[in-house]
Amino acid sequence: MSSPGRLSxxxxxxxxxxxxxxxxxxxxLVSGLISPGMFQVSQALNILQIAAFLxxxxxxxxxALLVGGIDLSVAGVVTMSNIVVTSLxxxxxxxxIPALAISLLLAAAVGFINGSLITLARVTPLVATLGTxxxxxxxxxxxxxxxxxxxxxxxxxxxxxxxxxxLPVSTICWIAIGLAMAWxxxxxTFGRRLYAVxxxxxxxxxxxxxxxxxLIATYVLxxxxxxxxxxxxxxxxxxxxxxxxxxxxxxxxxxVVVGGxxxxxxxxxxxxxxxxxxxxxxxxxxxxxxxxxTGSRFVLQGAVIALSVLMYHLVGSKRTSSQTNxx
Amino acid sequence: xxxKKDVYFVTRRQAIRLGAGALGFAAFxxxxxxxxxxxxxxxxxxxxxxxxxxxxxxxxxxxxIGFSNGFSGNTWRTECLYSVKKEAxxxxxxxxxxxxxxxxxISKQVNDIENLVSQNVDAILCIPNSGSAVAPAxxxxxxxxxxxxxxxxxxxxxxxxxxxxxxxEKKGFGLGKWLRETLGDSAKIVALGGLPGNSYTxxxxxxxQKAFQGSNIQVLAxxxxxxxxxxxxxxxxxxxxxxxxxxxxxxxxxxVAAGATKALLAAKRPLVPVTGDDYNGLLKLYQEQSGxxxxxxxxLLSEPTWEGVIALRTALKLLNGEDVPKRQIIEPRLITSENxxxxxxxxxxxxxxxDTDLSDxxxxxxxxx
Numbered sequence: 001m002s003s004p005g006r007l008s009x010x011x012x013x014x015x016x017x018x019x020x021x022x023x024x025x026x027x028x029l030v031s032g033l034i035s036p037g038m039f040q041v042s043q044a045l046n047i048l049q050i051a052a053f054l055x056x057x058x059x060x061x062x063x064a065l066l067v068g069g070i071d072l073s074v075a076g077v078v079t080m081s082n083i084v085v086t087s088l089x090x091x092x093x094x095x096x097i098p099a100l101a102i103s104l105l106l107a108a109a110v111g112f113i114n115g116s117l118i119t120l121a122r123v124t125p126l127v128a129t130l131g132t133x134x135x136x137x138x139x140x141x142x143x144x145x146x147x148x149x150x151x152x153x154x155x156x157x158x159x160x161x162x163x164x165x166x167l168p169v170s171t172i173c174w175i176a177i178g179l180a181m182a183w184x185x186x187x188x189t190f191g192r193r194l195y196a197v198x199x200x201x202x203x204x205x206x207x208x209x210x211x212x213x214x215l216i217a218t219y220v221l222x223x224x225x226x227x228x229x230x231x232x233x234x235x236x237x238x239x240x241x242x243x244x245x246x247x248x249x250x251x252x253x254x255x256v257v258v259g260g261x262x263x264x265x266x267x268x269x270x271x272x273x274x275x276x277x278x279x280x281x282x283x284x285x286x287x288x289x290x291x292x293x294t295g296s297r298f299v300l301q302g303a304v305i306a307l308s309v310l311m312y313h314l315v316g317s318k319r320t321s322s323q324t325n326x327x
Numbered sequence: 328x329x330x331k332k333d334v335y336f337v338t339r340r341q342a343i344r345l346g347a348g349a350l351g352f353a354a355f356x357x358x359x360x361x362x363x364x365x366x367x368x369x370x371x372x373x374x375x376x377x378x379x380x381x382x383x384x385x386x387x388x389x390x391x392i393g394f395s396n397g398f399s400g401n402t403w404r405t406e407c408l409y410s411v412k413k414e415a416x417x418x419x420x421x422x423x424x425x426x427x428x429x430x431x432x433i434s435k436q437v438n439d440i441e442n443l444v445s446q447n448v449d450a451i452l453c454i455p456n457s458g459s460a461v462a463p464a465x466x467x468x469x470x471x472x473x474x475x476x477x478x479x480x481x482x483x484x485x486x487x488x489x490x491x492x493x494x495x496e497k498k499g500f501g502l503g504k505w506l507r508e509t510l511g512d513s514a515k516i517v518a519l520g521g522l523p524g525n526s527y528t529x530x531x532x533x534x535x536q537k538a539f540q541g542s543n544i545q546v547l548a549x550x551x552x553x554x555x556x557x558x559x560x561x562x563x564x565x566x567x568x569x570x571x572x573x574x575x576x577x578x579x580x581x582x583v584a585a586g587a588t589k590a591l592l593a594a595k596r597p598l599v600p601v602t603g604d605d606y607n608g609l610l611k612l613y614q615e616q617s618g619x620x621x622x623x624x625x626x627l628l629s630e631p632t633w634e635g636v637i638a639l640r641t642a643l644k645l646l647n648g649e650d651v652p653k654r655q656i657i658e659p660r661l662i663t664s665e666n667x668x669x670x671x672x673x674x675x676x677x678x679x680x681x682d683t684d685l686s687d688x689x690x691x692x693x694x695x696x
Contacts, residue, residue: 035569037570038568145405145693146400147678147694161593239556241557241678289568294523294524294551
């Protein structure tokens with residue numbers, strides 16, 4: 001039968017390139033038809049610039065989901081990096097490097113604690129990272145006394161606000177980090193082990209994969225990514241805020257899931273997540289532009305995310321059944 | 328119900344000269360003996376509603392006062408907390424000042440209030456997380472003879488002793504009126520609010536719409552911006568792409584106005600009139616950019632961080648047997664391009680809310696800058 005064969009071919013193609021990219025293009029066309037402003041080059045670049053913050057945080061979240069976990073401390077890490085970097089930089093250039101280094105080191109330490117709680121203390125990832133998130137918020141409150149101060153140096157503002165070859169610098173950073181992480185997850189032993197741990201930890205253990213080390217490294221990377229995303233966002237806005245990270249708690253998970261990574265672990269890709277982050281940002285931007293009420297915006301956003309997850313399930317199950325047929 | 332209204336003004340300088348404390352309070356009470364609303368800054372305070380008799384609350388000796396703060400974690404609350412603690416420390420009769428933090432949790436705050444009642448406090452000050460959720464807990468406390476003073480954000484019903492705060496609808500109206508007068512009757516504007524579904528923004532926006540009535544002012548969009556600069560900048564960037572002409576931005580908070588202004592700067596669009604409150608970041612931005620953009624104007628109504636001081640003084644008046652108004656509505660003065668320099672604190676961080684009774688030195692300590 002040719003037509004089901006063609007259908008399964010099409011589905012396999014979709015799965016390979018990431019269905020999310022089709023969704024990204026469709027949403028862009030629809031929103032552009034409704035509001036022509038979306039078709040302006042400046043608006044496309046604006047979406048890519050803003051998507052970079054969520055995009056980098058979501059890359060870290062992808063790693064956590066790939067190993068079958070979740071990292072809800074990304075929100076706290078974004079806030080922490082914002083508070084730490086502005087308070088250490090205080091608008092000066094000479095403190096730029098130490099401020100960035102300290103932020104990254106702190107983030108790595110947070111990731112290490114998350115990983116250790118999950119592997120050594122056997123706390124479930126959701127509870128461990130949510131706990132860390134709460135601790136980080138509390139620590140930010142104590143550190144600032146509820147009154148954050150400081151600002152970024154003019155050089156640092158280039159990362160979040162500047163352009164290079166017509167592209168926003170934040171987008172370039174994001175693409176570079178995304179490509180590097182895509183390569184690491186696909187081409188290195190570490191990457192293959194990451195998928196193995198997520199797909200079947202027992203089998204991975206039998207194959208001699210050092211599960212604990214992989215998990216700890218994953219959470220360290222996830223925190224470092226959240227920190228990088230937070231640093232870029234800080235550079236975009238220039239000032240500290242104790243609530244700056246909150247928006248990433250669930251949107252980072254949404255971007256990863258929309259990008260096709262399974263919540264159950266072992267399946268998904270960084271490139272899909274990049275598409276997922278663009279999709280979520282595009283959707284926000286679209287609902288900002290169209291004339292709908294606040295309530296309808298939330299319904300629309302939730303419905304589109306739920307629908308895309310449903311489509312993955314359908315595509316996924318079709319693929320499985322067509323593979324079974326071939327056998 | 329008998330309704331009495333009274334308004335009076337006192338400038339910041341007068342307040343400072345009078346000591347902004349018991350001395351000033353005594354002086355004003357003499358001028359307005361019946362409805363002695365209180366002030367520490369250059370705001371007008373309107374007494375609304377019947378007068379609450381202090382005789383049934385009068386106690387001798389020392390007082391235990393509780394403060395149920397809905398959450399902490401923004402600079403407004405930090406300054407408010409500092410001011411009210413400082414005020415409490417200046418009253419010898421206040422032997423215990425117990426602060427509990429609801430951590431943004433509606434049910435925790437109800438529990439906090441119940442705990443304060445069981446600790447036998449004489450008065451409870453409260454900034455509610457939800458005006459409806461805390462109402463029963465405050466009613467119960469009031470029934471037990473405890474003075475209950477919600478402030479800053481309103482609590483449903485009237486089963487509390489007295490209220491202090493601004494009127495968001497009036498503020499929204501005032502900001503809308505300023506925007507209309509500044510832009511003329513046929514401008515195109517966008518509006519940016521706070522957290523989705525919050526009652527403060529809803530009331531303020533309702534007030535603004537009243538101010539626009541009868542004009543051809545076109546509201547292109549109303550969006551939530553979470554009272555965060557970064558969120559406002561992102562939303563505004565989208566609106567800039569959608570609407571080639573935006574003549575003004577109505578905001579109920581100045582972090583949002585600052586974020587929107589930064590988005591205009593990033594898009595290389597001329598700056599336009601914005602509204603907001605007394606966030607130092609916007610005043611600094613105005614100082615920096617107003618020379619480059621002649622159409623850039625600010626119309627701001629502060630949300631005084633000393634509201635808690637008034638709330639505490641009201642509680643103490645009642646415990647001393649004095650009468651107070653049921654509602655003391657603070658009516659802040661308008662901060663505009665003409666008078667912003669009186670409020671600007673150039674040496675202090677963006678996060679400072681400038682309508683405060685705290686000195687620069689105290690703010691520097693608070694902000695560790």
